[in-house]
Amino acid sequence: MKHLIKHTIIMLGITLIIPTINAAEVESLRGANPLNEKAKKPVPKRWQSDRAPIQRDFVHQPPLIPHAIEGYVINIRSNKCLSCHSWANYKDKGATKISLTHFTDRDGNDLSNVSARRYFCTQCHVSQVDAKPLVSNTFKPVKSIMGR
Ligand code: HEC
Numbered sequence: 001m002k003h004l005i006k007h008t009i010i011m012l013g014i015t016l017i018i019p020t021i022n023a024a025e026v027e028s029l030r031g032a033n034p035l036n037e038k039a040k041k042p043v044p045k046r047w048q049s050d051r052a053p054i055q056r057d058f059v060h061q062p063p064l065i066p067h068a069i070e071g072y073v074i075n076i077r078s079n080k081c082l083s084c085h086s087w088a089n090y091k092d093k094g095a096t097k098i099s100l101t102h103f104t105d106r107d108g109n110d111l112s113n114v115s116a117r118r119y120f121c122t123q124c125h126v127s128q129v130d131a132k133p134l135v136s137n138t139f140k141p142v143k144s145i146m147g148r
């Protein structure tokens with residue numbers, strides 16, 4: 001019961017605080033358009049084309065994808081990403097090999113192939129567009145990562 005009360009108080013706090021922070025800075029994709037009118041069609045952003053790997057901002061960050069991935073299929077039969085990033089193929093393709101962590105299942109067992117929880121690459125790795133951040137942010141990586 002004590003737990004429940006604590007939880008309720010925390011959740012209430014969150015629901016009260018978050019909207020006031022976000023409402024000021026983030027606009028919905030519909031803009032200020034009333035719901036019963038058609039929204040402006042959003043202009044699709046262009047994916048950034050292939051470039052060198054992008055610097056990471058924190059130690060366990062899934063690295064950002066520095067190339068376009070349009071049309072790359074990931075389904076039960078095939079995984080386009082692994083055709084370049086698997087240990088079998090990375091050398092020929094000049095790609096980074098997936099790290100050891102991608103072979104570990106949720107119980108900590110090391111498997112001989114990519115773990116199911118690492119199979120859908122784009123759950124964690126995302127390709128990039130040149131867009132301005134939705135919310136301003138002053139985060140800076142620690143020195144050991146920035147090298148400066
Ligand atoms: C045709 C081959 C190819 C395919 C397919 C491909 N990649 Fe890549 N990927 C590369 C190459 C080459 C690099 C750059 C390696 C370098 O320059 O060090 C790269 C870089 C990356 C990096 C950055 C690694 C780092 O250390 O910063 C990530 C993450 C990545 N790819 C994820 C993906 C994902 C996810 C997919 C599938 C949606 C995918 N790639 C499909 C070839 C490919």
Ligand code: HEC
Binds near residue numbers: 124
């Ligand atoms: C659940 C999240 C998650 C999924 C799914 C995932 N990754 Fe990762 N990936 C990470 C994280 C976190 C790192 C950095 C830390 C590490 O190596 O585990 C990483 C690292 C990498 C790297 C860099 C390895 C290195 O040695 O620098 C590559 C390449 C990569 N992933 C490719 C892939 C590909 C291809 C897939 C799909 C088959 C995939 N990842 C699926 C989270 C994920």
